[in-house]
Amino acid sequence: MRFRHYSALAVLFVSVLIMLAGCGSNQPTAESRFQAYIKAWQNKNFTAMYGFLSKSSQKTISKSAFVTRYQRIYNGISAGTMTATVQKVDQQKKNAIPFKATISTIAGPVRFSQSVQMAQETRNNQQNWYVDWQPSLILPGLKTGDTVNVETVPSKRGEILDRNGQPLAIDGTAASVGVVPSQLGTGSGRAQTISKLSQILGVPAQQISDAMAASWVKADSFVPVRTVDAGNVSLIRQATSLPGVVRTSVQSRVYPDGQASGHLTGYVGPITADQLKKNPNAGYSDTSVIGLTGLEQLFENQLRQHDGATIALLNKSGKQTGVIAKTAPKNGQNIQLTIDRNVQDALYQEMKNSAGSAAAINPKTGDILGLVSTPSYDPNSFAFGISAGDYTKLSHDPMKPLENRFSAASAPGSVFKPVTAAMALDHKAINPAQSVAISGLKWQNDKSWGNFYVTRLDSSPSVNLEQALYLSDNIYFAQTALKIGGPTFAADAKKFGFGETLPIPYPMQSSTLSNSGNLNDPLLLANSGYGQGQVSVNPLHLSLIYSAFVNNGSIIKPRLIKTDVPPEMWKKNVMLPATAQLLNQDLIQVVNNPAGTAHDAQINGLTLAGKTGTPEFKMKQGQAGRENGWFVAYNTDNPRLLVTMVVENTQNQGGSHAVTPKVRNVFQRLLKP
Structure with missing residues (x-):
């Protein structure tokens, strides 16, 4: 009977050891935890990333500051797709995880290799691995207190030309008509000026008032109201004859042949959030223009320009300490058609x-x-x-001017x-x-x-x-x-x-x-x-x-x-x-x-x-x-x-x-x- 009693204890002891060993095998490793961190990083989920930081790292920066700062930096460099792969881990240093990362940016891809230190901590009675955070994990060379400076060098969109070199779509100059609030007068005179400008430009009066109410506007600021054809001298003269209404020149896509080639050339417009999402690594930014219809859309890849850009690190004194990425500007290709403008x-x-x-x-x-x-x-x-009013007129016109019949x-x-x-x-x-x-x-x-x-x-x-x-x-x-x-x-x-x-x-x-x-x-x-x-x-x-x-x-x-x-x-x-x-x-x-x-x-x-x-x-x-x-x-x-x-x-x-x-x-x- 004794023999049987000791045998039962031995079996029980072995079973417990097996259970403990099994539980231990299900515990996250430093590498698997860092892989989870990478997924949050790839999704630019800075809130989730902060949750992976060690306690000592979280003491150096608050959650709101972490999320705000690095969202702003990634938005500023137009960060697109990020890929990171864990390299072979040294079994003698299992808490040091080497990795390689690539981030697409406005200045081209940023590639870097680092090793992240993982710390084992107990939170809520559970033991896990956490990242010993350094700013260089978000961008190579970045230190606490550094700022990221982005400078762009503009480029030119390709032109659409007829067979004889006559322009059909070019980068040119348009007229921006706007107001200087301090020069509009006061009371009924001010309201009357806004009302007349609204009628001339086809822009709702409330839209003009809202533009002047923006946080950046000062009394002597130029507040743009509408961009118009620089050749529309009559309209510009009529608008600028009003007190406080002025014009300035702005760069714009221009279509010299106007309505005659409207359906053929199509037009460009500001890129939308949805288009940015569909083209994450194409070098577009939230200020880009993109072909929306006609030849502008069909030949977007050839016509589109690629602005040059430099992403640099500045220390607390504003001195440049390094360049993360740099790309030269590249103009779009010209497209010469067989079309004869005559x-x-x-x-x-x-x-x-x-x-x-x-x-x-x-x-x-x-x-x-x-x-x-x-x-x-x-x-x-x-x-x-x-304007919304002009577009409504076009879209509801029974003659269907927006329909391409050819x-x-x-x-x-x-x-x-x-x-x-x-x-x-x-x-x-x-x-x-x-x-x-x-x-x-x-x-x-x-x-x-x-x-x-x-x-x-x-x-x-x-x-x-x-x-x-x-x-x-x-x-x-x-x-x-x-x-x-x-x-x-x-x-x-x-x-x-x-x-x-x-x-x-x-x-x-x-x-x-x-x-x-x-x-x-x-x-x-x-x-x-x-x-x-x-x-x-x-x-x-x-x-x-x-x-x-x-x-x-x-x-x-x-x-x-x-x-x-x-x-x-x-x-x-x-x-x-x-x-x-x-x-x-x-x-x-x-x-x-x-x-x-x-x-x-x-x-x-x-x-x-x-x-x-x-x-x-x-x-x-x-x-x-x-x-x-x-x-x-x-x-x-x-x-x-x-x-x-x-x-x-x-x-x-x-x-x-x-x-x-x-x-x-x-x-x-x-x-x-």
């Missing part, structure tokens, strides 16, 4: 009072010469800081007919010289179409291809589409780039033939033959398609960035050379023939070829509805300008006849000898 302005002048879009190219090189959307907006207003796609109407003709000629579905008998002004393939008829405006009893083009006969092309057949029509459309993204660095809506991509329904096929049905075309894409008529049947590859690389074709041999040459001659008749739908675009001494279109948007056939006017035209002798223009809501303006004079004026302005 073409851009000519297009805009013709369209500025209409809703629509225009695209211009050189059909032999593929250079995009102009991209205009109207109505437009002035990107300077956004870059300077648009990047969209819509029904082309009869400007699509040459595409149908090219398909039919290549597949020998039609004989271009053969006259096709057409009776009356409406036609349907069979009774299965119910009450739907294809209609036309001209009543010629028979037409051949040339006549069908210059008269724009819908029935001829509906019948032609049926002769081609749905599968062939759909397959050929892909050769022209339908359903594809245009190969340029600007997002354009893809052109589509139908919602499903096929044309199995005869009625849909017939309607597609003259550019209705579900056909949707981007104006730039249509310009490229028409380039095939001067390039022996191949579509030129578009270029938006100026280059010395020779032009190349995007889509080769979409039609036979003979087809392209024939259609080129037929499209000249659309303008030159007195019966041609674009005869009012004829210019003496300058031969144009082209095609009009008037797509209809109606709920029911026979009812009145909305129409758009299209016109595509190019000069045939040494072709160097091809323009596609779309004007919306032309139902009361003669359809495409609202567009043809505008395009004619563009050619007269740019090419007429």
